Amino acid sequence: MNSTNGGKKLSIRLDGASGVPFYRQIIQQIEQAILSKRLLPGDRLPTIRSLAIELKINPNTIAKAYNELEIRGIVVTQVGSGTYVSDKEIDMAENERQKKIEESIARFLREMDALGVLKSEIPRLIREFKEEE
Amino acid sequence: MNSTNGGKKLSIRLDGASGVPFYRQIIQQIEQAILSKRLLPGDRLPTIRSLAIELKINPNTIAKAYNELEIRGIVVTQVGSGTYVSDKEIDMAENERQKKIEESIARFLREMDALGVLKSEIPRLIREFKEEE
DNA sequence: AAAATTGTACTATATGAATAGTACAAATGG
DNA sequence: CCATTTGTACTATTCATATAGTACAATTTT
Structure with missing residues (x-):
């Protein structure tokens, strides 16, 4: 199989202090x-x-x-x-992306529900959201 | 101090299989x-x-x-x-709630951004979101 | 076919989180 | 005041995860 690897296409940078494995x-x-x-x-x-x-x-x-x-x-x-x-990487990556988006939305809605936030007021909350602090 | 505890105001139920401590x-x-x-x-x-x-x-x-x-x-x-x-429990609990809501929104928006989702299309995604599967 | 290169398997170590075991100290309440 | 009840402190155990160490097996390359 083709194993010619034309130099660095990828440069990984690790942060040992981030807590992320x-x-x-x-x-x-x-x-x-x-x-x-x-x-x-x-x-x-x-x-x-x-x-x-x-x-x-x-x-x-x-x-x-x-x-x-x-x-x-x-x-x-x-x-x-x-x-x-x-x-098929493109498809897979895109599938992953779609899946992640859905998971993220699902979790977000679950959290909002658990906090007693009505679904109807979520758009407003997002619109008004500003990075505070 | 008043230590009369009039019966069960609270009944905790633990789920040992949930993975949640x-x-x-x-x-x-x-x-x-x-x-x-x-x-x-x-x-x-x-x-x-x-x-x-x-x-x-x-x-x-x-x-x-x-x-x-x-x-x-x-x-x-x-x-x-x-x-x-x-x-002050009411205030604290309400503060906690507000803080949690903001954190949840912040994280959600960060995730959406990382996934290349434009802020403008988020409301539609949420609106169209259905519990699939 | 032999040597080198690649990913794989198995084991070991370190660390942190969650829970338990046991003894202690402070406050209450008769 | 003394016995009881309360939360606290300290240690031990268990377990899962992340990473490392070392030897192995498959493929490529020459």
């Missing part, structure tokens, strides 16, 4: 890169080892991130060759 | 009872021990819940006497 940060940044088309279908992700060395963390942490991405259908891995952005 | 369930149900006026200012909460026995969990778990409620200003504790709904 490394593997989650990796997943998120790769998803982001795909959504923003910096990564395209067929693109090869960095080797587990190379990324591990570059980020100075354990290879298994990268593997964990790649595995979760594979389960979601966003990437495809081939032992001995590498991990590649799935050909 | 016991002390969080307790906090939430007490807050709920206050918001819905089933608990009024000055009302005495069940003794840490009595609740522990009733719910068959460790007294420290109740204590943890009561402590968090005290930190939030929702209840007041007096060693040797008991834990009481704060006189």
Whole structure:
């Protein structure tokens, strides 16, 4: 399989103080890169080892991130060759996005309901919302 | 201090399979009872021990819940006497509610933004949202 | 076919959260 | 005042999660 990887298409940056696990940060940044088309279908992700060395963390942490991405259908891995952005990645990423949007709305509405906010007043609350503090 | 506790004003129900920690369930149900006026200012909460026995969990778990409620200003504790709904409880509970609403909106808008959803299309998305599946 | 490169599997360690166990200290109430 | 009742403090246990260490298996590359 094509394993020529033309330089850094992806540069991951980890924040060890954020409290967010490394593997989650990796997943998120790769998803982001795909959504923003910096990564395209067929693109090869960095080797587990190379990324591990570059980020100075354990290879298994990268593997964990790649595995979760594979389960979601966003990437495809081939032992001995590498991990590649799935050909269907655009659809998957878009599906993920739709799903996330729906989940986010569902949770938000649940929270509002639990707090006794009527659905009818939600638009106004959002409209009037300003980043205070 | 007045320690006459006229029977069960409060009946806590724990769900051990929900994944939500016991002390969080307790906090939430007490807050709920206050918001819905089933608990009024000055009302005495069940003794840490009595609740522990009733719910068959460790007294420290109740204590943890009561402590968090005290930190939030929702209840007041007096060693040797008991834990009481704060006189300012209504205000505090209402403040908490407002704060929660704002936090919930803030987070929701952040999520929508991260997902590339324009603020202008949010009302439509909410309006069209149906519990699917 | 051999060597190198890739992801995988399994185990170990560290950490934090939740809960429990047990002893203590303060206030009440007769 | 003394016994009881109340919340508190400290420690231990359990459990899940995140990360690391090390050896392995599949594929590629030459």
